[in-house]
Amino acid sequence: MSMKPEEFEVYVIPPNFMEGGTLFGGLLKTRNTIEAVILGLAVGVPVLHLPFSLTVRVVILCLTALPLVLLALIGVSGMSLSAFIRLFFCFLHNRRILSRDGTQGGKNGKTLLPSWAQQRKSDCEAEDPPLPKSRSRFSVDLKQRSVTQFKTFLQEEEAVQPLNALADYIPIEKIEHGVIYTRDHRYVKVVEVVPVNFLLRSAREQRSIIYSFISYLKIAPVKVQFKALTKRADINRHLDTVRRELEHEQDPRCRxxxxxxxxxxxxxxxxxxxxxxxxxxxEYEPLPGTKRGHEEEDAIASLQTAARTAANYLRQCGNEVISPENEDDATAEILYNILCRRASSEPFYQRVKSVLADYMAAGRDINTIPVNEFYAPDSIDLTHGNYLCVDGLYYAYLLVPSDGYKARVPAGWLSLLVNAGDGIDLDVFLARQPKDRMVRKLGQQLRINRSKIKETSDTNTDFDDLDGAIRSGYFLKDGLSNNEDFYYLNLLITVTAGSVDDLEWKVAEMKKLLLSQDMDVQTCSFCQEQAFLSSLPLVSLERQLYERSKRNVLTTGAASCYPFTSYEMCDDNGILLGVNKHNNSLIIVDIFDSRVYKNANIAILGTSGAGKTFTLQLMALRMRRKGIQVFIIAPLKGHEFHRACSNIGGQFISISPASQNCINIMEIRKADKSVDDLLDGPGAEKSLLAAKIQRLHTFFSLLIPDMSHEERQLLDDAMICTYGVKGITHDNASLEQPKHPGRYKEMPILGDLYEILAASPETKRLANILNRLVNGSARSFNQQTNVALDNKYIVLDISELTGDLLTVGMFVALDFVWDKAKENRTAEKAIFVDECWQLIGASSNRQAAESVLELAKTIRGYGGSLVCATQDLNDFFALDDGKYGKGIINNSKTKILLNLEEEEAQRVQGVLHLSEAELMEITHFERGSALISTNNNNIAVEIKCSQMEKELITTDRRELAELAQRAAPKQHPC
Incomplete structure (x- = not known):
């Protein structure tokens, strides 16, 4: 089964090695043939004795016995006629409507407990001495929104009847210690698993995940159930967050x-x-010899250990197992979401409050509420053969029959069903069989099949079936001898819809989908109730459904069914990026959540015209909407940011010789250190003047790269003298105005420093170089700061600077941004750098590149994020053999890849370890599509924006022309 390292492996799900007998060359099943013969004789013999002519009797036989015989030979829905008739009459006997008040509880006072569950319960009670009736009670702290459970044991006659009669229908006795106690005396544990984006992984990564999953299956409990629940996303919590942010927003344009x-x-x-x-x-499997009195304690300890083991092994697959603070509460919430799909749009704590209110209104003791009350539906309609209705939502169940599986499948092939769409749930059942018993059965069946095939002609229909069963038997036997285990696999598909028409359409589409994949599927006709109860997370597949759908697999085949393949990024406190192209989930990202992301940095890579600037501005606008401080540095095409900035009340600062805007590079800005003092306590006072002069040395080294050590020392003296003229010394108290405490004195400007440098022959050269910024073409730098620096959305346009002035402007921008970013380590802030290749590429210099790289490495410590967007990746990785480009990529936990040219994509593939499928995808992306790479998961996303956002940030020529046409005054004819 091993293949080339670059290729994806194929796994085998062999046909069942034990097949029912056939007759007449494999055309007919033995049971169907026997039933047809019996039925034909039962109808035909009386007809032959009728007092009519032979012709009439033959006609009657053709109209009665012949159709019945053909029907018996063919069977119905994969079952024999007798099995189907038995199932149909059982359905007629059990069909009923269950309601909250219990008044519609079926014919003749039929109990709400399903008949098959009653039978299984009575069987258990016949084997073991009866246990006392136990109830689970909940008390609720409404402030904490948590559920605490108390255990009581009541005699049957003392048990409190629930207000919702359907609470007694659910086959759960209680929930305690995070364990579900079922009514047939089993102990079940449910844990929630966070998936990974399996499909976009490389072949090597997929193999690694599958082998890790194999390791888990070998030590997993004997019976396991994997459940994938699909429903409309609950966006209410995110909407509540947005509304709270809206209440705190003061700017009407941002509102x-x-x-x-x-x-x-x-x-x-x-x-x-x-x-x-x-x-x-x-579920808990008791060990032989376990005493009845200690079974509960053993079950709880065993299941808790199994949960921890599952978490450890699944972590090797890249999955995380969620560990809730209150396991009982979490388990009840899971059942609530499964059983009350329509009502679960409201949070579980609201359901708890509603149940408590009902009990208090009825004058009942809230400490005696049965646990099932909190997740029982209000009504279940079981009167239809092909579907059932729960609280107005329609359910249909599909089963993959034993012969409906593909024999050869890729890893994670169940993602086809997991990602099928809204209202499609999947339950996977795996039951490990005793190896020694299966080896004996395999040996016996192989001998039987070999003797049968010797007597069968290779032209008979059953020759291929027998040959396949023999091959399957040898495959399974070899696998068992090579340390694999034997499992039976069952697949149950739940389809839900809001109406019968939608349900029928979804069922038909699911059948088409599976047929296109060479798989078969059958509707659970007249056994929808059994399928409904089997779909509960109780590891209890009804026996008839189990027999119809079981398929033998070895450990590797079972591992290929790895189901946790649909990764989502949906943080309630984040910003919307778009929609996941593979599973239609919303991509809402909170990059500042340090529990999920190691840092908040983002690298946006794409070719020219792929939408980098659009994506960058969209993220910036949405962060500003959340009240996050946003700084944008635009070294190229800064005008593209002006429209959005002006329309949301931002501050657009153009740093160029021709601009009237100025940020005084020599200004010592007052910083708010109150948060630092609260966190760290009063620290040793540091000279603000010394820190500023140190940064100014970097500024002048950019302006004058060939400065000697002597000139650097003379420059240092000149700067101290310049600040001294303004009365500013190393004593921080000298910064404040005597008449206005809390406000700083007027700061020197470059012209003041120029005068001191020009007065000394030793610094004349430095003055001559600085003269360009004081009296020359770039004199706009020689001013006091004349722009507002406290805006929440600031764009720093340095796109009109070229040559050495670009690095000067870059330093001015970064110096200001750094001062603001360091003020409050607890406040979120984001620095966006567009066309980053301009600053760290081959045409830049090392000092500017070092500034950007330092920002990427250290901004996390100040609660900030650096978002870099770039094209021309060859230039991005050109300076110092790609040191700065790779440094920014490596320090960005999240990468957003837009459309790339083939050469660029191959270069990124090596840096980000992309698979061939991902490489192909990003080279064929349309505008508006991206691949998000974060936390070892890659997600293809379609960027989504509103029409208003699009008009604010679009750079497309055609769309700009339409905006200009709408904005132009209409010409009225004379």
Missing amino acids: VLQEDYLKLIRQLGSREAITRRFFLVF
Whole structure:
């Protein structure tokens, strides 16, 4: 099964080695044939004795016995006629409507507990002595929104009847210690697993995940259930966050932007947003000799250990197992989301409050509420053969039959079903079989099949079936001898819809989808109730469904069913980037969440015209909407940022010789250190003048690269003298105005320093070079700061600077940004650098590149984020053999890859370790598509923006022409 390292492996799911007998060359199943013969005789013999002519009797036989015989030979829905008839009459016997008040509980006072569950319960009670009726009670702290559980044991006659009669229908007795106690005396544990983006991994990474999953399956409990729950994304928490931010926004233009963002989220949430949750479910298997009195303690300890083991092994696959603070509360919430899909749009704590209110209104003791009350639906309609209805939502169940699987599958092939769309759930059941028993059965069946095939002609239909069963038997036998285990695999698909028509359409589409993949699927006709109860996270697949759908697999085949393949990024406190192209989930990212991301830096890479500037500005606008301080440094095409900046009340600062804007490079800015003092306590006072002069040395080294050590010392003396003229010394108290405490004195400008340098022959050369910024063409740098520096959205346009002035302007911008970024380590701030290759590429110099790299390395410590966007990757990695480009990439936890040319994509592939599939994808991206790489997961996303955002930040010529045409005054005819 091993293949080339670059290729994806193929795994084998062999046909069942034990097949039912066939007759007449494999045309007919033995059971169907026997039933057809019996039915034909039962109907045909009385017809032959009728007092009619032979012709009439033959006609009657053709109209009665012949159709029945053909129907018996063919079977119905993969079952024999007798099995189907039995199932149909069982359905008629059990069909009923269950309601909250219990008044519609079926015919003749039928109990709400399903008949098959009653039978299994009675069987258990016949084997073991009856246990006392136990109930789980919840008390709720409404402030903490948490559920605490208390255990009581009541006699049957003392048990409190629930207000919702359907609470007794659910086959769960109680939830305690995070363990579900079922009514048939089993102990079940449910854990939630965070998936990985498996499909976009390289072949090597996929193999590594599958082999790690194999390791887990070998030590996993005997019976496990993997459940994938798909539903419309609950965006209410994100909307609540946006509304709170809207309440605190003072700028009316930003409020308009936030309201527009709310509309966009609602639109996407109602149309495209889908979320998936994955659960691992396993039950306690008691060891031989376990005493009945100690079984509960052993079960709890065993299941808790199994959960920790699963977390450790799945972590090797890249998955995380969620560890809730209150396991009972989390388990009840999971059941609530599964059983009350429509009602679960409201949070679970609201459901708890509602149940408590109902019990208090009824004058009932809230400490005696059965646990099932908190997740029981209000009604279940079981009167239809092909579907059921729960709280107005329609359910249909599909089963992959034993012969409906593909024999050869790729790793993670279940992602086809996991990502099928809204309202499609998947349950995967794996049951490990005793190896020694299966080896004996394999040996016996192989001998039987070999003897059968000797008697069968190779032209018979069953020859291929027997040959396949023999090959399967040898494959399984070899696998068992090579340290693999034997499993039975079952797949159950849940389809939900808001109406019967939608349900039928979804079922038909699912059948088409599986048929296109050479798979078969059957509707669970007349056994929808059994399928409904089997789909609960209780590791309990109804026996008839189990027999119809079980498929034998070895450990490697079972591992190929790795289900945790649909990764999502949805942080309630983040910003929307777009929609996941593979599973339609919303991509809402909070890059400042240090629990998820090691740093908040982002690198945006793409070719010219791919949408880098658009993506960068979209992120900047949405961060500003959240109240995050935003700085944008634009070394190229700064005018593209002006429209958005002016329309949301931002500050656009143009740093160029022709501009009237100026940020005084010599200004010592007052910084708010109150947060630092609270966090660290009063520290040793440092000279602000010394720190400023140190940064000015960097500025002048950029302006005068060939400065000698002697000139550097003379410059230092001149700067101290310049500040001294203004009364500023190394004593920080000298900065404040005597008449206005808390305000700094007027700062010197470059002209003041120039005069001191020009007065000394030793520094005349330095003065002559500085003269360009004082009296020459770049005299705009020789002013006091004349722009507002406290705006939440500041654009620093340095695109009109060239040559050595570009590095000067870059330093002015970074010096200001650094001062603001360091003020409060607890406040979020983001620095955006567009066309970063201009600053760290081959045409730049090392000092400017070092400044950007230092920013990337250290801004995390100040609660900030650096977002760099670049094209021309060859130039980006050119300076010092790519030291600065690679440094920025390596210090950016999140990368956003837009469309790249083939050569650029191959270069990025080596840096980011992209798979061939990802490489192909990014070279064929249309504008508006991107690949987000973060936390070892790669996600293809379609960037989403509103019409208002698009008009503010678009750089497309055609769209700009339309905007200009709409903005131009209309010409009225004379």
